[in-house]
Amino acid sequence: EVQVLESGGGLVQPGGSLRLSCAASGFTFSDNAMSWVRQAPGKGLEWVSVISGSGGHTYHADSVKGRFTISRDNSRDTLYLQMNSLRAEDTAIYYCAKARTSSRFSALDYWGHGTLVTVSS
Amino acid sequence: EIVLTQSPGTLALSPGERATLSCRASQSVSSNYLAWYQQKPGQAPRLLIYDAVSRATGIPDTFSGSGSGTDFSLTISRLEPEDFAAYYCQQYGTSPFTFGGGTKVEI
Numbered sequence: 188e189v190q191v192l193e194s195g196g197g198l199v200q201p202g203g204s205l206r207l208s209c210a211a212s213g214f215t216f217s218d219n220a221m222s223w224v225r226q227a228p229g230k231g232l233e234w235v236s237v238i239s240g241s242g243g244h245t246y247h248a249d250s251v252k253g254r255f256t257i258s259r260d261n262s263r264d265t266l267y268l269q270m271n272s273l274r275a276e277d278t279a280i281y282y283c284a285k286a287r288t289s290s291r292f293s294a295l296d297y298w299g300h301g302t303l304v305t306v307s308s
Numbered sequence: 309e310i311v312l313t314q315s316p317g318t319l320a321l322s323p324g325e326r327a328t329l330s331c332r333a334s335q336s337v338s339s340n341y342l343a344w345y346q347q348k349p350g351q352a353p354r355l356l357i358y359d360a361v362s363r364a365t366g367i368p369d370t371f372s373g374s375g376s377g378t379d380f381s382l383t384i385s386r387l388e389p390e391d392f393a394a395y396y397c398q399q400y401g402t403s404p405f406t407f408g409g410g411t412k413v414e415i
Contacts, residue, residue: 232396232407246403294343294358
């Protein structure tokens with residue numbers, strides 16, 4: 188059974204940093220691209236970042252470019268999101284999602300339950 | 309960035325009725341790389357349709373996707389009680405991979 192499980196969320200002050208992790212199981216991790224998608228309270232979905240199966244290619248949304256970095260460790264079946272210079276508007280549930288293929292250009296077929304990040308003083 | 313506009317914002321229907329949701333892109337979606345997701349309150353999104361027209365694994369054939377270029381639709385041929393939820397389209401052909409604002413299907 189495919190599973191992705193996020194961790195690392197919490198309360199952080201503006202300007203602070205946080206690293207999210209996503210542990211994957213039930214599939215060959217390196218065969219699939221992975222993404223982060225966030226959802227602010229009561230709002231719609233916002234795509235954040237994607238990384239190819241090999242880890243060699245990444246994209247980030249303009250709203251997080253230069254502050255957030257997506258990475259993966261295929262030996263540990265784990266996806267990461269390093270978040271620096273956090274702002275109040277980054278407050279959201281962050282979802283880890285598995286792409287259907289190894290390409291970045293894939294729909295997201297399995298999602299975790301999400302981890303809440305709250306940026307507040 | 310490609311802006312996706314979903315309409316209507318809210319759709320009020322009854323079980324057994326047909327629902328048609330629209331997703332319009334500000335520019336052509338590369339390779340028709342467009343997906344539809346369903347999200348219920350307190351739950352993660354679920355993939356329904358990918359590549360504009362292909363149903364994801366386990367999705368009933370009451371759900372169908374159509375369209376190409378800049379105009380896409382999701383049709384639910386006969387609404388079941390569990391289909392009342394929010395629906396989002398997403399394009400993944402050109403970075404950033406944007407989502408639409410969503411359509412809420414309510415009773």
